[in-house]
Amino acid sequence: MVFQNPFDTLNPAMTIGRQIIRALEIFRVGKSEAERRNQMLELLDLVKLPRAFAERMPRQLSGGQKQRVGIARAFAGGAQIVVADEPVSALDVSVQAAVADLLMEIQRNEKTTLLFISHDLSIVRYLADRVMVMYLGHVVELGTTDQVFSPPYQPYTEALLSAVPIADTSVKKKHIVLDGDIPSAMNPPPGCPFQTRCGWKSQVPGGLCEKDVPPIRDVGDGHQVKCHLTEDALKEMEPVITFAAE
Numbered sequence: 001m002v003f004q005n006p007f008d009t010l011n012p013a014m015t016i017g018r019q020i021i022r023a024l025e026i027f028r029v030g031k032s033e034a035e036r037r038n039q040m041l042e043l044l045d046l047v048k049l050p051r052a053f054a055e056r057m058p059r060q061l062s063g064g065q066k067q068r069v070g071i072a073r074a075f076a077g078g079a080q081i082v083v084a085d086e087p088v089s090a091l092d093v094s095v096q097a098a099v100a101d102l103l104m105e106i107q108r109n110e111k112t113t114l115l116f117i118s119h120d121l122s123i124v125r126y127l128a129d130r131v132m133v134m135y136l137g138h139v140v141e142l143g144t145t146d147q148v149f150s151p152p153y154q155p156y157t158e159a160l161l162s163a164v165p166i167a168d169t170s171v172k173k174k175h176i177v178l179d180g181d182i183p184s185a186m187n188p189p190p191g192c193p194f195q196t197r198c199g200w201k202s203q204v205p206g207g208l209c210e211k212d213v214p215p216i217r218d219v220g221d222g223h224q225v226k227c228h229l230t231e232d233a234l235k236e237m238e239p240v241i242t243f244a245a246e
């Protein structure tokens with residue numbers, strides 16, 4: 001696992017090298033201390049940190065460098081799945097792309113499945129092959145990145161996409177304002193989890209959104225959406241983001 005906050009996940013009293021060796025010990029990698037030390041240095045190479053960093057203390061590293069150590073520890077055991085929980089959100093914007101690129105590069109080379117949890121849809125679009133959108137603990141949409149980022153959307157995904165900040169003035173974006181606060185996941189509303197804030201709810205007859213949790217259904221080619229809207233209503237959805245050339 002790569003944790004969200006690299007500032008709190010390293011032991012401040014242990015050298016970087018020792019902390020990576022500790023992960024190798026826990027994963028039972030290497031037969032001797034010398035072998036593990038060698039693998040620790042190779043892990044520093046993998047995350048593009050100088051080998052001299054093995055002797056440094058966490059306080060001598062920047063946030064991005066600390067997160068690289070977190071990535072080295074996560075990949076220390078030859079994992080088949082690495083869960084990265086908002087791995088770049090605590091970092092300075094200027095280093096976020098470099099750390100995300102590094103994760104992608106290692107994931108491709110090591111053929112690891114990377115489960116990347118994020119609120120930042122620009123990064124999700126950049127690095128994901130498949131996307132799962134969750135709201136109040138429910139999977140509300142699931143599909144390839146292209147499917148999830150183009151209509152039809154589950155209404156929560158549509159609102160999320162409209163909140164992505166885009167600096168390019170040639171890009172047009174629908175502006176969707178959600179009313180109300182996010183309900184507590186401990187005390188979710190009845191029916192559809194998104195029904196207290198959904199702008200499409202009036203299109204579903206019989207107050208169904210307030211009564212029944214919608215089933216997740218296939219809207220084509222494995223693209224799954226959890227919503228009571230009819231196929232015709234889903235087809236009416238327009239792209240949230242359009243480019244001037246389109």
Ligand code: SF4
Binds near residue numbers: 196198200201227
């Ligand atoms: S089921 Fe109803 S409330 Fe839920 S997302 Fe669909 S339209 Fe909106």
